[in-house]
Structures are given as C-alpha cells and as structure tokens.
Amino acid sequence: MDLLYGLxxxxxxxxxxxxxxxxxxRMITRNLRLENLSIIKFMALTIAVGSVxxxxxxxxxxxxxxxxxxxxxxxxxxxxxGVGFAVAGYCPGTCVVGAAEGRKDAWFTVAxxxxxxxxxxxxxxxxxxxxxxxxxxxxxxLADWLHLPPxxxxxxxxxxxxxxxxxxxxxxxxxx
Amino acid sequence: xxxxxxxxxxxxAQPNWVRLGxxxxxLSTLSIALFAxxxxxxxxxxxxxxLLDKLMPGFEHASPYLSQLGGAMKGETFLVVGLLVGAFVxxxxxxSRVSEVELVHANETGVSRRYLNAFLGGFLLLFGARLAxxxxxxxxxxxxxxxxxxxxVFAAGVFATGIVTAKLLxxxx
Numbered sequence: 001m002d003l004l005y006g007l008x009x010x011x012x013x014x015x016x017x018x019x020x021x022x023x024x025x026r027m028i029t030r031n032l033r034l035e036n037l038s039i040i041k042f043m044a045l046t047i048a049v050g051s052v053x054x055x056x057x058x059x060x061x062x063x064x065x066x067x068x069x070x071x072x073x074x075x076x077x078x079x080x081x082g083v084g085f086a087v088a089g090y091c092p093g094t095c096v097v098g099a100a101e102g103r104k105d106a107w108f109t110v111a112x113x114x115x116x117x118x119x120x121x122x123x124x125x126x127x128x129x130x131x132x133x134x135x136x137x138x139x140x141x142l143a144d145w146l147h148l149p150p151x152x153x154x155x156x157x158x159x160x161x162x163x164x165x166x167x168x169x170x171x172x173x174x175x176x
Numbered sequence: 177x178x179x180x181x182x183x184x185x186x187x188x189a190q191p192n193w194v195r196l197g198x199x200x201x202x203l204s205t206l207s208i209a210l211f212a213x214x215x216x217x218x219x220x221x222x223x224x225x226x227l228l229d230k231l232m233p234g235f236e237h238a239s240p241y242l243s244q245l246g247g248a249m250k251g252e253t254f255l256v257v258g259l260l261v262g263a264f265v266x267x268x269x270x271x272s273r274v275s276e277v278e279l280v281h282a283n284e285t286g287v288s289r290r291y292l293n294a295f296l297g298g299f300l301l302l303f304g305a306r307l308a309x310x311x312x313x314x315x316x317x318x319x320x321x322x323x324x325x326x327x328x329v330f331a332a333g334v335f336a337t338g339i340v341t342a343k344l345l346x347x348x349x
Contacts, residue, residue, distance in 0.1 A: 005211040006251030010258020012203050013214060013313075017259075018266040020196040025294075026278040032335075032342035042193035042200070043317065049201020050321030054208045064212050068309050068319055070326040077308025078315075078333020080300050085334060086341035088297020089280050091312040092305055093216040093259060095298060100260040101267035101274045104287075105294040112298025117220035118228075119299075120306040124241035131307060141323040153323055 014097050023098040025089020025105065032086050035172045041165045048158035048165075055151040067139040073131035088112070204321055211251045213318030217305035219256045222248040281345040308333075 021027045022039050030036040054063055068074075085091055090098060090109045098106030120127070142157070143150040207214045225242040228235045236242045267274055277287050284290045305311035308330050310319060316334070319327020 002211040002251035003249070003254045005207075006254035007258040007261075009203060009207045009210070009214065010255035010260075011262035011265075012258075013200070013255070014259040014262025014264075015266040016196050016200050016203065018263040019270065020193050020200075023263065024278060025280045029280045029342050029345075032338045033346055034339065038193045042197040043312075045194065045197030046200040046204060046317055047320045049198050050204035050317065051323060053201060053205030054321060055323075057205060057209055061209055063208050064210070065208060065322050066213050066318075067322055067324045068315065068326045070324075070329055073307045074309065074315075074326045074329050075333045077304040077306070078330040079337045080304030081308065081311065081330075082304075082334040082337030082339075083341050084297040084300030084302075084304060085312075085338045086297075086345060087281075088294050088301060089278075090294065090297065090301070091216075092220065092301055093256075093311070093313050095294075095301075096216070096256055096259045097263040100263035102276060103274060103278075104276050105278075105290050108291045108294035109298035109301070112295035112300075113220050113302035114224055116299040116302030116304075117217075117306055118224045120303050121221050121224065121239055121241045124239070127307060128240075137325070140325045142325060142328070143323050145325060150323060157320075157323070 013093070014100065017094055017097045018101055023090070023094040023101060023103065023106070025098075025103075028089045028091075028094070029086065037168060037170050037172075041168075041170060044161045044165050048161040051154035052151075052158045055154040059151070067141055069136060069139050071132055071136040072134045073127070076131055200317075201321075204317055208318070208322075213314065213322065214255065215252055215310060215314030215318060216256060216259070217302060217311035217314060218245060219248075219250075219253050220302050221245060221306060222250065222253060283345065 017023055020039065020042050022042070027036070027039060031039045057063060088095070088109045090106060092113055095106045095109035095113065099110055141150065143153040146153060204214055221242060222245055225236040225239065226248040277290055279290055281293060284293060308315060310330065315327045315330040320331060
C-alpha cells in the first residue's frame with residue numbers, strides 16, 4: 001500500500017513543483033540571490049500549513065512522523081548541499097521534475113547525484129566516524145527542546161512564517 | 177533572449193505560489209498521515225545500490241550504508257517515480273513552454289558549461305544530503321514541518337552557502 005501512496009503523493013508533488021517554477025534553475029538562482037523570493041515563500045507556506053496540519057491531525061489520527069537525528073554532519077551536509085543547490089540550480093527532487101518536463105541539464109544533475117550517492121556509500125565508514133557519530137543530539141524537536149506542546153509551537157512557527165512571507169516583497173525593487 | 181526571459185518572469189512572478197504552497201502543505205500533511213513524510217534523496221543511493229547489485233551480486237548486502245537503507249521497494253522510491261509522471265503530465269498540459277536549457281551563472285557561456293555545473297552541483301547535492309540524512313524535501317519541508325531541530329540546522333546551512341555561492345556566481349546576468 002505504501003508503494004501506491006508514494007506514487008500518488010509523488011505525482012501530486014511533481015505537478016505542484018512543476019507549476020510553481022521550482023524546477024527552473026534560473027528561478028532557483030534568482031531566489032538564492034534574493035532577487036525573487038517566490039520559491040522561498042512557497043516553501044515557507046508549505047511548512048506553515050504542513051506543521052499546523054500534521055500536529056492538528058495528530059489529535060485525531062495516528063501519524064507517521066519521522067524525526068531525523070541532529071549531528072555534526074547535518075550542518076556540514078547542509079553547507080555542501082547549499083553550494084550544490086546554487087551551482088546546479090536544482091535540488092534532488094526538482095532535477096527529477098526538470099528532467100521529466102524536458103530540461104536537458106536536469107539529467108546531468110540526476111547523474112551527478114547518483115555519482116555523489118555512490119561516492120558517499122563508498123566512503124561511509126570514514127564519514128560515519130568523523131561526521132555522523134560526533135555531536136549526536138538524537139531525534140529532538142523544537143517542541144521537546146522548548147518543553148511546549150507541539151501544536152502550540154507549530155502555530156507559533158506558522159504565524160511567524162506567514163508574517164514574514166506577507167511583509168517581505170516577493171520581487172526585489174532595488175536593481176542589483 | 178530578452179523577450180522569453182521577460183515573459184517567464186511575468187508568469188512566474190504571479191502569486192500562484194500562495195495557492196500552490198498551501199496545497200503542498202496539505203500534501204505534506206497527507207503524506208505523513210498515509211505512510212511517511214515526503215523525502216527524495218534516500219532514493220538515489222537505493223537506486224545506485226539496486227543497479228550495482230545487478231552488476232556485482234552481493235554489493236548491497238556488503239555495503240554497511242546500503243544494507244541499513246534496505247532495498248529499493250519502498251514508498252519513497254515510488255514517490256520519485258511519481259515526481260517524473262506528475263511533472264511530465266503537468267508540463268504537457270501547461271500553457272507555458274519549458275526551455276530545454278537555461279544559462280544561469282556568469283561562467284556559463286555555453287551549454288556544455290551549464291551541463292558541467294549541473295553535474296558538479298548534483299554531486300555536491302547528493303553527497304551533502306546523504307551526509308546530513310535528508311534534502312530540501314526530507315529535512316527542510318518535512319523536517320521543519322515536524323519541528324525537527326535537524327531540519328532547522330540543515331536549512332540554515334543550505335541557505336548560508338547557497339546564497340553566498342549564487343551571489344558569487346552571478347555575473348552580468
């Protein structure tokens with residue numbers, strides 16, 4: 001059943017990412033240069049709705065939450081990922097979307113990604129000792145850390161995100 | 177060059193991201209209710225493992241990393257298949273034409289340089305995502321939506337170097 005759910009969620013996600021323009025490397029680099037914030041705002045709204053939605057539904061349904069652990073490699077990996085994100089103009093999901101909609105360079109990002117995943121697999125034992133085991137704080141949420149109910153934290157986070165999205169101009173007025 | 181670029185900005189600058197962002201938030205909630213949070217990057221090593229296992233039987237089992245991920249028959253793998261199908265159909269039904277290649281950085285004077293950047297970027301993306309245990313979807317969208325501290329830390333790292341790199345690579349474009 002999970003396979004079918006995965007397929008359907010993926011199809012909907014592919015449609016949304018294609019329509020919002022997140023699979024355009026030009027759009028992504030404009031967002032990262034802070035000239036156009038539409039994709040960053042799209043992500044912020046997604047998080048605002050997703051956090052309130054999932055912690056609200058948790059009151060009525062069993063939810064399949066997966067909290068990922070925090071360790072040194074999360075920051076190191078994020079820093080590397082950011083460089084790749086800017087250089088490629090894609091992320092691991094949007095390059096798949098881009099490839100499907102006919103972008104030729106997106107296939108190169110998919111291929112580079114497969115090689116990156118292979119190299120990571122091969123060097124994993126060394127990486128695990130140096131970057132994954134150190135500073136492992138475990139699977140912690142902001143709600144655990146603040147000792148507050150998750151739904152309350154989700155509502156606070158969502159209001160903060162919506163306020164920022166509302167206040168900031170989407171397209172920068174200043175000529176860079 | 178100038179005209180299609182201007183049209184692209186005009187269509188993409190419309191705030192349809194508000195509607196689409198709300199829909200994506202509902203989809204992310206639905207995904208957690210149905211089977212698991214949305215995530216993409218684990219599929220890359222799973223696909224690599226499945227392919228290499230065909231060439232070198234036992235490769236997946238012998239690798240300490242791949243054996244802990246399990247095989248490729250997972251909901252997440254099918255999510256990536258769904259991305260291909262959904263994006264293909266959405267692009268065919270859409271009115272705006274998708275350009276085959278967009279040159280985005282100052283050093284991209286030709287298509288081959290764009291391909292090289294796309295490839296190198298892809299390498300860093302997946303090495304970084306696997307090191308961190310997630311990517312834009314698993315850590316940023318799903319992670320922060322679940323209020324996971326690791327999602328906030330990953331996102332801070334991504335935007336710190338992402339913004340600096342994108343600004344440094346900008347030329348006259």
